[in-house]
Amino acid sequence: MSQQPSEALDRPHRLVVLAGPTAVGKGTVSAYVRDHFPEVWLSVSATTRAPRPGEQEGVHYHFVDEPEFARMERDGELLESAVVHGQNHYGTPRHPVEAALAAHRMALLEIDLQGARQVRASMPEALFVFLAPPSWDELVRRLVGRGTEDEEERNRRLETAKVEMAAEDEFDVTVVNDDVRRAAQELVSLMRSH
Template identity: 60%
Template sequence: MVDAPARLTVLSGPSGVGKGTVVAEVRRRHPEVWVSVSVTTRARRQGEVDGVHYHFVDDAEFDRLIAEDGLLEWAEYAGNRYGTPVAPVRERLAAGAPALLEIELQGARQVRERQPEAQLVFLAPPSWAVLVSRLAGRGSEPAEVQERRLAIAQAELDAAGEFDRVVVNDDVARAADELVSLLTAPSSPCLSQGTGAPTTD
């Protein structure tokens, strides 16, 4: 990644759209891309590595980070808290290199308030039907839990207009490459929509 601007780029989108999958593909295809590792109070899942997937902390440590202004943003989702440690991001940008955050909508809005120069990218599904299928395929959750997830996802999709760019995750490799191209693109005071919003059929 030659002469990439020292810009903070935020990737967000509805639950189930594949944010983690796209970021993993970015890391695989472009290992030079720096991705912030979030802190979370969520329990570690099988196969997850502390400091790689998340920094796993307890509620007391999370409270300390908030009190000491150690988080660029934080949000609560599904009963757990997630946040972005601010120090590594500032160090990366101070070194003149781009930084990528993968966070939820609440956090993206906080970043926009605190760092209005940040580039916000919305990852969208090809269609509502595809997102429903992805969410339903996550496991044998009770119907009321699935309904709640879908309601949240619809509200998150409605927020796409708040973002500078929209990348449609119709192909993981293509979406990853488009995201990297946005990371390396020169800053623009007025960013237009990218691939476009998903259909709702």
């Protein structure tokens, strides 16, 4: 008797896109997923911004200069790209995402709102998850508390966050980041069920 491959193994996973306002903790939730759920493949974005303390090339981001980013865009190597907070370019390398999905891996993109909209246009079958703060005041506290931006940058990010918060209804589901562990577990549970 020949064995049939498991239907679950043959079914491609649905790309999951995680987005939300600045300082909501997208990177922290994604890092928790990376550290505790090795079955989830996490996309590594390219960016033109400088590394923050503790960030590693190829783990947190691919840090590239402006000419290289422009070349990647021009050559169609990015699934999405955007200028974030009016300053730095961010983008998702296309090939690794396509390879992870072709290998039937659970694939997660952690990107900004502009990028999520671009991915929706090209991959509408993806599951779009909005990561929300427990409250606006908590979002402000997190942004100020992380201490990685000067006052001008914080104000720019808060203005951006107001616009990003208003886009929540564009997403398929909302996960509230009131606790990193709980939010990450809810996200992975959604990935497993889709």
